[in-house]
Amino acid sequence: xxxxxxxxxxxxxxxxxxxxxxxxNSSPMNTPHTKKRKxxxxxxxxxxxxxxxxxxxxxxxKQTGVFYLTMVLILVTSGLFFAFDCPFLASNLxxxxxxxxxxxxxxxxxxxxxxxxxxxxxxPRATPEEAADIERQIDATNGPSGPGYRPPPRTREVLINGxxxxxxxxxxxxxxxxxxxxxxxxxxxxxxxxxxxxxxxGNCVGRRNYRFFYLFILSLSFLTLFIFAFVITHVILxxxxxxFLSALRDSPASVLEVVVCFFSVWSIVGLSGFHTYLISSNxxxxxxxxxxxxxxxxxxxxxxxxxxxxxxxxxxALCGPLPPSLIDRRGFVLPDTPQPAAQTNGTGACPPNxxxxxxxxTNPLLHSQPxxxxxxxxxxxKSSLGGPCSTLSPSQPSLPSSIPGLSCGGExxxxxxxxxxxxxxxxxxxxxxxxxTPSPPTALxxxxxxxxxxxxxxxxxxxxxxSLHEDSVRGLVKLSSV
Amino acid sequence: xxxxFHNLQELRHSASLANKVFIQRDYTDGTxxxxxxxxxxxxxxxxxxxLFEDTVKTLNNYYAEAEKIGGQSYLEGCLACLxxxxxxxxxxxxxxxVLKKISRYIQEQNEKIYAPRGLLITDPxxxxxxxxxxxxxxxxxxxxxSSGSSTTSSSGR
Numbered sequence: 001x002x003x004x005x006x007x008x009x010x011x012x013x014x015x016x017x018x019x020x021x022x023x024x025n026s027s028p029m030n031t032p033h034t035k036k037r038k039x040x041x042x043x044x045x046x047x048x049x050x051x052x053x054x055x056x057x058x059x060x061x062k063q064t065g066v067f068y069l070t071m072v073l074i075l076v077t078s079g080l081f082f083a084f085d086c087p088f089l090a091s092n093l094x095x096x097x098x099x100x101x102x103x104x105x106x107x108x109x110x111x112x113x114x115x116x117x118x119x120x121x122x123x124p125r126a127t128p129e130e131a132a133d134i135e136r137q138i139d140a141t142n143g144p145s146g147p148g149y150r151p152p153p154r155t156r157e158v159l160i161n162g163x164x165x166x167x168x169x170x171x172x173x174x175x176x177x178x179x180x181x182x183x184x185x186x187x188x189x190x191x192x193x194x195x196x197x198x199x200x201x202g203n204c205v206g207r208r209n210y211r212f213f214y215l216f217i218l219s220l221s222f223l224t225l226f227i228f229a230f231v232i233t234h235v236i237l238x239x240x241x242x243x244f245l246s247a248l249r250d251s252p253a254s255v256l257e258v259v260v261c262f263f264s265v266w267s268i269v270g271l272s273g274f275h276t277y278l279i280s281s282n283x284x285x286x287x288x289x290x291x292x293x294x295x296x297x298x299x300x301x302x303x304x305x306x307x308x309x310x311x312x313x314x315x316x317a318l319c320g321p322l323p324p325s326l327i328d329r330r331g332f333v334l335p336d337t338p339q340p341a342a343q344t345n346g347t348g349a350c351p352p353n354x355x356x357x358x359x360x361x362t363n364p365l366l367h368s369q370p371x372x373x374x375x376x377x378x379x380x381x382k383s384s385l386g387g388p389c390s391t392l393s394p395s396q397p398s399l400p401s402s403i404p405g406l407s408c409g410g411e412x413x414x415x416x417x418x419x420x421x422x423x424x425x426x427x428x429x430x431x432x433x434x435x436x437t438p439s440p441p442t443a444l445x446x447x448x449x450x451x452x453x454x455x456x457x458x459x460x461x462x463x464x465x466x467s468l469h470e471d472s473v474r475g476l477v478k479l480s481s482v
Numbered sequence: 483x484x485x486x487f488h489n490l491q492e493l494r495h496s497a498s499l500a501n502k503v504f505i506q507r508d509y510t511d512g513t514x515x516x517x518x519x520x521x522x523x524x525x526x527x528x529x530x531x532x533l534f535e536d537t538v539k540t541l542n543n544y545y546a547e548a549e550k551i552g553g554q555s556y557l558e559g560c561l562a563c564l565x566x567x568x569x570x571x572x573x574x575x576x577x578x579x580v581l582k583k584i585s586r587y588i589q590e591q592n593e594k595i596y597a598p599r600g601l602l603i604t605d606p607x608x609x610x611x612x613x614x615x616x617x618x619x620x621x622x623x624x625x626x627x628s629s630g631s632s633t634t635s636s637s638g639r
Binding site for chain 2: 107114124126133158161165319326
């Protein structure tokens with residue numbers, strides 16, 4: 001990379017080619033001529049690990065395989081129901097059955113697509129000036145320290161409705177996270193009111209799409225129970241006429257539908273019940289698993305965000321105002337707009353030396369960290385180039401959200417995030433046993449992320465590992481009790 | 483005051499950016515959007531305290547109106563739910579309407595109050611609703627250095 005930079009200064013044509021390569025991952029290949037005239041949309045330079053479709057209108061997580069499985073399951077089961085069971089039921093019972101089924105099906109699909117495709121409430125990363133301003137403030141608060149001394153965790157305390165809440169600093173996004181926000185390690189974004197990352201929906205569930213997610217699982221529970229009940233009714237009515245075995249032979253699809261519905265209904269209804277409880281107490285899955293507002297933590301511990309009664313909490317969650325997306329996916333990148341440094345554009349478990357070097361540039365205290373600072377001079381030189389290209393580099397390693405930097409607190413939070421979505425995987429896995437294929441994809445990101453995070457953690461505080469194990473056990477116990 | 487600008491265009495062309503002041507969020511009332519009204523020391527010599535506080539308080543009121551949970555928001559929510567949220571393809575949400583009002587207000591404040599004093603407010607929506615960014619400009623002709631950036635205002639208490 002350093003070699004290219006030298007060439008870039010002397011030979012402008014090479015520099016053009018260098019620019020072309022570095023935008024390869026995020027936008028289609030442009031010739032150097034058209035590139036100068038065509039301005040990019042912001043989704044093309046988005047630093048998180050999301051995928052965008054329809055020119056930025058649709059936003060999803062990187063791994064969408066399980067989402068397609070969800071779609072296939074719902075479409076196939078409903079399709080079979082409408083094709084094979086509904087004609088019989090409509091003629092023998094009432095045509096209202098397919099009508100209601102149709103309405104439920106449309107609602108389920110609408111909510112699923114809305115939950116999957118919308119921005120969950122991603123917080124854009126800090127501009128360089130903001131990040132520098134925050135650094136200055138943190139240095140002023142913490143004071144100077146000698147070499148070899150690890151600075152204390154970057155936190156701010158805020159009093160919300162009488163409860164002390166700690167705001168943590170996100171090293172990837174370079175912001176102090178608002179209360180209830182969390183960094184999703186899969187998508188590499190901070191998300192407001194982060195609930196969890198749902199692989200079935202193929203997106204994070206946060207402030208902007210929580211109500212769609214909840215309505216999706218609620219309506220899916222009704223649809224599953226509806227299909228289950230009426231398929232059984234159909235088979236019973238048929239077997240009254242022609243006998244059980246011939247009834248099954250006449251509508252073989254019913255068997256498949258019953259099996260799918262039977263295995264899904266337990267976890268979907270269970271999940272709806274769990275989320276109804278969360279909504280009524282105005283908590284996120286994140287907070288519930290960590291036990292943030294549990295009375296077991298302390299006598300005066302209560303949820304400062306709850307409105308007091310469960311009706312107001314429900315109304316606020318489902319019928320409250322819908323905030324707009326903060327990331328402006330389809331806007332154009334202006335040449336003079338400050339762009340935050342894009343950290344992730346590839347995969348792999350490379351050590352996060354880029355961020356470390358950047359941090360070292362702004363904070364001399366970091367020189368004591370035992371990390372290779374080879375990327376340092378390259379990063380400095382790049383920042384002098386104008387335009388969006390300077391924020392992307394050809395082989396940026398993908399950075400885990402738990403940058404092994406300065407705070408055990410930040411690590412714990414990031415590690416907990418991966419725990420949370422892993423628990424979600426476990427929760428879902430026990431009903432997908434008839435279909436073997438999904439388990440490897442869901443288990444794999446779980447395992448890689450745990451493996452990914454544990455290694456850097458081992459460089460630092462081993463005490464945090466014990467508390468994490470405790471928390472993960474607590475989390476598993478909590479989920480199994482649902 | 484050395485810097486006197488009559489409109490935003492003049493400001494952008496003849497001044498150079500000296501410093502940026504960030505007004506952080508105030509989370510004491512929960513997660514609603516509210517900014518701290520504490521007057522930053524860097525603006526001490528540039529603008530009167532009351533004008534600044536008025537601007538921030540008006541912005542806070544606008545955001546509170548956008549995020550208010552009451553009859554109108556329930557009606558909007560229920561109607562949207564019944565139409566599978568397709569209604570938002572046709573009409574604007576209340577939040578979006580208020581954001582447009584805010585953007586007009588900021589534009590007006592910039593033109594009337596801040597630009598003549600060599601300052602420029604950036605809409606918080608462009609900064610992810612995290613900060614109100616106030617750019618401090620210095621006249622290119624003047625030899626004055628940037629206004630005190632070494633003093634740090636305490637934040638988020």
